Amino acid sequence: MITDRTQVTAMIQSAKISKGIKWSEIAVVIGQSKEWSTAACLGQMAMTKEQAEGVGKLLELSDEAIAWLQIAPYKGSLPTEVPTDPLIYRWYELVSVYGTTLKELIHEEFGDGIMSAIDFSMDLQREEDPKGDRVHVVMSGKFLPYKMY
Amino acid sequence: MITDRTQVTAMIQSAKISKGIKWSEIAVVIGQSKEWSTAACLGQMAMTKEQAEGVGKLLELSDEAIAWLQIAPYKGSLPTEVPTDPLIYRWYELVSVYGTTLKELIHEEFGDGIMSAIDFSMDLQREEDPKGDRVHVVMSGKFLPYKMY
Amino acid sequence: MITDRTQVTAMIQSAKISKGIKWSEIAVVIGQSKEWSTAACLGQMAMTKEQAEGVGKLLELSDEAIAWLQIAPYKGSLPTEVPTDPLIYRWYELVSVYGTTLKELIHEEFGDGIMSAIDFSMDLQREEDPKGDRVHVVMSGKFLPYKMY
Amino acid sequence: MITDRTQVTAMIQSAKISKGIKWSEIAVVIGQSKEWSTAACLGQMAMTKEQAEGVGKLLELSDEAIAWLQIAPYKGSLPTEVPTDPLIYRWYELVSVYGTTLKELIHEEFGDGIMSAIDFSMDLQREEDPKGDRVHVVMSGKFLPYKMY
Amino acid sequence: MITDRTQVTAMIQSAKISKGIKWSEIAVVIGQSKEWSTAACLGQMAMTKEQAEGVGKLLELSDEAIAWLQIAPYKGSLPTEVPTDPLIYRWYELVSVYGTTLKELIHEEFGDGIMSAIDFSMDLQREEDPKGDRVHVVMSGKFLPYKMY
Amino acid sequence: MITDRTQVTAMIQSAKISKGIKWSEIAVVIGQSKEWSTAACLGQMAMTKEQAEGVGKLLELSDEAIAWLQIAPYKGSLPTEVPTDPLIYRWYELVSVYGTTLKELIHEEFGDGIMSAIDFSMDLQREEDPKGDRVHVVMSGKFLPYKMY
Amino acid sequence: MITDRTQVTAMIQSAKISKGIKWSEIAVVIGQSKEWSTAACLGQMAMTKEQAEGVGKLLELSDEAIAWLQIAPYKGSLPTEVPTDPLIYRWYELVSVYGTTLKELIHEEFGDGIMSAIDFSMDLQREEDPKGDRVHVVMSGKFLPYKMY
Amino acid sequence: MITDRTQVTAMIQSAKISKGIKWSEIAVVIGQSKEWSTAACLGQMAMTKEQAEGVGKLLELSDEAIAWLQIAPYKGSLPTEVPTDPLIYRWYELVSVYGTTLKELIHEEFGDGIMSAIDFSMDLQREEDPKGDRVHVVMSGKFLPYKMY
Amino acid sequence: MITDRTQVTAMIQSAKISKGIKWSEIAVVIGQSKEWSTAACLGQMAMTKEQAEGVGKLLELSDEAIAWLQIAPYKGSLPTEVPTDPLIYRWYELVSVYGTTLKELIHEEFGDGIMSAIDFSMDLQREEDPKGDRVHVVMSGKFLPYKMY
Amino acid sequence: MITDRTQVTAMIQSAKISKGIKWSEIAVVIGQSKEWSTAACLGQMAMTKEQAEGVGKLLELSDEAIAWLQIAPYKGSLPTEVPTDPLIYRWYELVSVYGTTLKELIHEEFGDGIMSAIDFSMDLQREEDPKGDRVHVVMSGKFLPYKMY
Incomplete structure (x- = not known):
């Protein structure tokens, strides 16, 4: 079972x-x-x-x-709040180091609100580079403004 | 002082x-x-x-x-391991939900190693969309393979 | 300053x-x-x-x-992950006790996705009741579906 | 067993x-x-x-x-203090963002005390909306005042 | 200020x-x-x-x-989740050691529900004892049943 | 085994x-x-x-x-530092809210020391009350003074 | 002040x-x-x-x-649950490594109960040793048995 | 296996x-x-x-x-950072309450360094006492000075 | 399986x-x-x-x-954030005590950036010493500078 | 002051x-x-x-x-258990990834015991390398065996 x-x-x-x-x-x-x-x-x-x-x-x-597989799962793929795997940690580090930068720039461009993590898509490709190939990731999330009520 | x-x-x-x-x-x-x-x-x-x-x-x-400003700072811009700000949390959630996916796909394409968070650049733009403008982020980080020794 | x-x-x-x-x-x-x-x-x-x-x-x-006051603030109003104030803790307890129930019922009605905490409004009123007045809260958040891509 | x-x-x-x-x-x-x-x-x-x-x-x-099923269970449905599932997290976020607001408004209306999470009921419905259907939740909890003694 | x-x-x-x-x-x-x-x-x-x-x-x-002093305060008097002060820790230990016992006995007597920490009073007295005086504490909290709805 | x-x-x-x-x-x-x-x-x-x-x-x-059953067990009956079960949480909340009060009053009456959680007994009874029956708990613990040496 | x-x-x-x-x-x-x-x-x-x-x-x-100085203080001298100072950490490590050993041996000798940390004294001396002087610590705490009631 | x-x-x-x-x-x-x-x-x-x-x-x-049994084990005998068992907790409390005292007195006697938890021995005995028998523990650890280099 | x-x-x-x-x-x-x-x-x-x-x-x-064995594993070999095993803890302690020193000296020599933990090798040898043999570890990691973009 | x-x-x-x-x-x-x-x-x-x-x-x-400056300080230079600064984190990651390896190899060579973090010295140098200069660190710590008693 x-x-x-x-x-x-x-x-x-x-x-x-x-x-x-x-x-x-x-x-x-x-x-x-x-x-x-x-x-x-x-x-x-x-x-x-x-x-x-x-x-x-x-x-x-x-x-x-x-x-x-057809049931909406309890999401969240990591066993700890701070991931221990080095590959995944680098992504956590990007949020840690650039988190306030992302916040400032999105607010400057769009006002108060967030980038959706639900209405969201991602594309990961190899980017060839003579100094060493790169991981090239494009993320696109809908901007959702806070509304007054 | x-x-x-x-x-x-x-x-x-x-x-x-x-x-x-x-x-x-x-x-x-x-x-x-x-x-x-x-x-x-x-x-x-x-x-x-x-x-x-x-x-x-x-x-x-x-x-x-x-x-x-000219000194290398003690980095990490967030006051808590899990960020409370909704905009920044969505980025943490992306790592939580997609962390193992990123790991699997980078390993499938490049083998064991990581995407660098140091040799890294990022570009954030408004993506116009009739259903609501989107935040469009391009990230590029050098792939660094684990080496045997 | x-x-x-x-x-x-x-x-x-x-x-x-x-x-x-x-x-x-x-x-x-x-x-x-x-x-x-x-x-x-x-x-x-x-x-x-x-x-x-x-x-x-x-x-x-x-x-x-x-x-x-005109700047988008770093949000999150509580000093600890689990709030210590009894009034606020009851709300945390509702999420703890009813969290999986909310998840099941929203998925049953709408499919996989979330209720937005951004496109969201709330109204709090006193509800008179002979057995003791009640706090009556109406919350309304847009359903945001996960999309395939 | x-x-x-x-x-x-x-x-x-x-x-x-x-x-x-x-x-x-x-x-x-x-x-x-x-x-x-x-x-x-x-x-x-x-x-x-x-x-x-x-x-x-x-x-x-x-x-x-x-x-x-007839025994009062050890309650609390979530595996972590901060839930990782995006749907449930949005509810945690509402407590985090609006927690002090709920506290202020309930105290302003009722004085010192809490809204009960035990003498409590909840109703969740789909709210049709041309801009996207909404999750409409009504919560009702008895106000319990702190008493002097 | x-x-x-x-x-x-x-x-x-x-x-x-x-x-x-x-x-x-x-x-x-x-x-x-x-x-x-x-x-x-x-x-x-x-x-x-x-x-x-x-x-x-x-x-x-x-x-x-x-x-x-006339404002309902943000409650919770302890600086850490597990109190470090030995006197207060003993009370935390009582909850830790006897917590499930209290739960079982209250449910056996009253059914599913809780003892209120709001509609609650406490009295602390010295209890003289030839083998060493004792701290005698009487606590009284209203039983609040979970209701079906 | x-x-x-x-x-x-x-x-x-x-x-x-x-x-x-x-x-x-x-x-x-x-x-x-x-x-x-x-x-x-x-x-x-x-x-x-x-x-x-x-x-x-x-x-x-x-x-x-x-x-x-005859062996002194590794004690502590709760799976988390802050209990999630609402009945047990109310007891934790009492320690959180009244912890410093208990400390002040015991010190005022007895001087520096603690109430023992070992030389301790507890009695739990239903207290009938027209406004709703109450849980009536009597706790008695020996006062143990800190000694100079 | x-x-x-x-x-x-x-x-x-x-x-x-x-x-x-x-x-x-x-x-x-x-x-x-x-x-x-x-x-x-x-x-x-x-x-x-x-x-x-x-x-x-x-x-x-x-x-x-x-x-x-004459008031019973809020005790606990360490800023974190696990002390970072190497000298103090060694004592924490002794509790971590020998904790279950102390438990087993005290129970074997005395039955179920604890060694008091209140009715307690400690003496720290230099113990001369040709292979390097030693820290010699004698601790004495009253055994307190759990009682039935 | x-x-x-x-x-x-x-x-x-x-x-x-x-x-x-x-x-x-x-x-x-x-x-x-x-x-x-x-x-x-x-x-x-x-x-x-x-x-x-x-x-x-x-x-x-x-x-x-x-x-x-012949393999050096992964050491540390306790399931949580702060032990919940009352007997073991009392030892943790001794580190918490007396940790800075031990640090000050060892430094005063020996200078900067630590007491070894490896080159260490311990002896636990019953100490008979008319007011109640005591647990008598002698600990001896080599002092290890920090060296300049 | x-x-x-x-x-x-x-x-x-x-x-x-x-x-x-x-x-x-x-x-x-x-x-x-x-x-x-x-x-x-x-x-x-x-x-x-x-x-x-x-x-x-x-x-x-x-x-x-x-x-x-041929699959890139989810890395991180320790069961807790702060390791409890004394041998491994000493390494954690080195990071805790010398972490800011390593940061200052690497920045002084190389500028802002990190020492790679991926493009990294390590060699561990016994170093004979009349006062007691030593563990001699050589670590070599590529310096990776932060770049402007 | x-x-x-x-x-x-x-x-x-x-x-x-x-x-x-x-x-x-x-x-x-x-x-x-x-x-x-x-x-x-x-x-x-x-x-x-x-x-x-x-x-x-x-x-x-x-x-x-x-x-x-002449007083033995309360040591530990990092503000969080898991360091957020990328340079220092890489050292934490080395302990996380290689911790059990260090343990196994030191035990294989020396038996049960630890490498001292007190009787310890460290030397950090730039190692020139055409593929990018490297940080070269030599650490030397005395092996301390657990003794029977």
Whole structure:
């Protein structure tokens, strides 16, 4: 009996490693970007019935697991408030170092409000560079203004 | 006597508000992007002598404050591990929700290693959209592989 | 020199207590609801120039304080992650006890997404009741769906 | 052997997902509002014998599980002090941003005391809106004054 | 300028020590029990105008301090989640060791609900004992049942 | 194999719920107050051989479990520093709100020292009240003075 | 105005350093052991009137400071839960490494109960040793048994 | 398969309770003091082959467990930073209350440095006392001076 | 089914202890330094196919475990933010005590930037010394300057 | 009046920045390595009278500050358990990632014990490298074995 969505994530990770499948291949089956598809497999997004069945077939998941993939999961992928993994920590560090800068510049351009993390998309690409290739990430989130009432 | 770099940040914030100057105007004086310049003013980067004197003149800072601007500061701009400000929290949430996704996709593309938060640049723009303008952020960081030894 | 928005909040609290003014009276000067107006005075919203000048005149604030009221503040009004004040703790407890219930019911009605805390309004009223009057709060937040991309 | 009420919550979640049953359907069996019923299933309220047996029959729970449903549970539905799930975090953020506002306005209206989180009810509805439907929540809690003694 | 209720608590502590006044003497001026009166002086209860003026006169507080005493304070008297002072820690330890016992016995007697910490009174007396005098504390709080809705 | 006293607590809870036995009935078998007996069952006190065997017989525990009941357990019954359960939280809140009051009044009456949480007893009763029954708790702890040396 | 006992500790530290006085000399004035006397000066014990006046005269403290020395202080001398100072950390480490050992051996010898930290004395001496002198500490605390009731 | 040293500690605890063996009896088999032997069994010290085999025979441990006993374990015996068990907490409290005192007196006697928690021994005895027996603990640790370089 | 890389670390630890193999022997099979090889086995580095198969053969790991060894793991080897193990704590203490010193000296020599923890190597050797052998560690990390943009 | 050693550190930082003096120049005055000298100035080591007077003269410190420099300070140079500054964080990350590796290798070479952080020295140099200069750090700490007793 599956009692937690993280069990399904573990099943996916385990099957993916055993079968040697790539996230970009899973994304083709899901029919969305590799960013959205990976997040969905890792328990951060809910899939449609078709998407869940596609992933389930590719990774040989049980029907119960496929049912769980269609449920909005309890989100948040990190085991600690400050992530210990160096790759993920660098992103936390960017928020720590540039957090007030992002705040100041968004307010200067848009006024009081936030950038949405829900109406949001992300694209990650390799940027070739003779001094060492770079990770190039584009993020786009809708600006949501605070309203008076 | 200034005993802490955060005092200089407070002086800059206070003078900027009183004088009604914009970060983009300060960036022109510094001669770098608005992103780097804002971060530097907020105590996350060290300025050259010329940059510090330019900012000092614009905001009428004391010589002591100008000296502090040239010192590599103790970085990290947030008062708590999990930021409470909604705008900055959304960025933390992106790391929380997409952290493992970023890790998986960077490893799939580049192998084991990290995206540098030091050899890094960022550009923030308004993206016009009929359904509501968006915050468009491009981040570029050098990939640094773990090496065997 | 004011170096932090919380200093302005303290000035407002102090002047309000000394002068014996009510939040609902301040709201009239601001021209918005008592909920929004109180939050703005307590450092959670940015005022327009007219609103800030109105509050400044009523409470005899300095020009510098009035300038700070127009800046988007670093939000979050509580000194600890779990609030110690009993009144505020009850609200935290509601999130703790009913958090997963809210999540389940919103997902059941709307699908995966969130209720916005930005495009949001709140109204608090006394509800008369022979067994003891009640606090009656209506909250309304736009549903924001996660999108595939 | 069931040794913890959270195991029963997991059984309920698992059965509900496998059978494709809705919370509102479970509420009909329980005979209370969908808000109370969901909270009770998620381990935040104690059921009567009849309610527990009704849920047990609908979801095919064991007699032991049905016995546990009638016991007052150790409450608190969130795994961390600051919730990581974006939907639930928005509620935490409302407490963080509006906590002092709620405190000020309740004290202004009622004097020193609290709004009860026990003698409390909640109703959540979809509010149709051409600019995007809204989540409309009404909360009602008895005001409890501090008494002198 | 007083900007925080804790400043008034410090003034009261300081004046009380300098003048050598007892809490029981302050309670006489306030006209309530020594328990309520001490809590009120330490920033946990709001006084009436008469009570605040009485305390103010006795301890030679400023008018501004007397105004603050009449405001419902941000409650919670301890600087850390787990108190470090040995006397107060013993009370925390009682909650830690006997917390689940209190829960079980109250539920067994009353059903699901809580003992109110608002509609609550406390009386502390010396209990003479040949093997060493004892601290005898009587606490009385209204039982508040969870209700279905 | 039992490897932790908390497993025995879970066995007791589970058997008690299945068999529908009350804490006051268990206390009769143990031959101590319901307060001490409940605490002992919940892993906060060590039983004598006779007490353990009596409980073991009543709840059909294994010999190994009965052996564990006679060992002084690692005490502390709460999973988090700040308890999330509303009933137990109210007791934590009492320590938070009244902690410094208890300290001041005990010092005023007895001098520097503490109230013992070891040489301690507690009695919990229903107090009938037309405005709603009350939980009436009497606590008695030996005063232990700090000594000079 | 002194508003906190830690201010008196700072005054004592500052005067002691400026005057070049030793703790053992202060202990002579107080008339107790160097261990108790140092703890009292550092805000962990309350002095008698004579002791406080003796220390006050030696270190040229104000009358207000002398009054504060006679009050039972809010105890706990460390700024963080886990001490950062290496000397003090070693003591924390002893509790961490040997904590369960102390528990097992005291229970084996005495039964369930604790070693008092109130009815307690300590003596610290240099122990000469050809391989390097040693710190020799003797601690003596009354055993307090848990009692049934 | 044993995957963690804490599993061996649990096996030892469980066997010791079932067989009714004392720590002092285990110490005889190990051939060291009861303090060191207990710490070693509880996962804080590494045993020699002979010691491990002796303990293994006495408690009927598997060969795998005996192998683990000879490995330097990941030390630290407490589940939380601040221990919840009252007996162990009293030791934590001693560090909290007397930590700065120990620091001052060791520095006064020896200069800057620490008392070693590695080159350390401890002896715990019952001290008979007509007013109640006492726990008498002698600790001896080598003083290690900070050196200039 | 393996669902987490830490399970593979536990398998390696367990097999290594049972077989009595040394880290330096494992390093020969891997063909890298003992430092890198140990870190890789403990779940901090990703191995090549050949390295993983070599380790797998030596320690008799399953094919699934061998597959997991080739995946970039979620790094961070410690269970708590402040490590409790005395050996590892000493390293944390070095960061705590010397952290600002390292920062000052690296900035004085190189300007603003960091020492890489990715482009990094480490060598640990026994340094013989008549006063007691020493642990001699050489660390080398690339300096990465912050760049303006 | 100086009441805390951190005030002296701030004075030193402030004077050093204003006067444009290097740590290596201060080290010459102190007569020890730049590593030890910087740590001493930053409040982590105690100076001799001559060293303190030398630094005091160079940086024009008051006599009181010079007296404080000779006192063993409360050590630990970081404001948070996990450092936020990227340069210092990388060192924390090394402990996090390589902590268990250091433990395993030191135990394999030396047996159970620790590397001293007190009988310790450190040397930091620029290592020229065509692919980018490196920070080269040599650390040497005495091995201290756990002893049986």
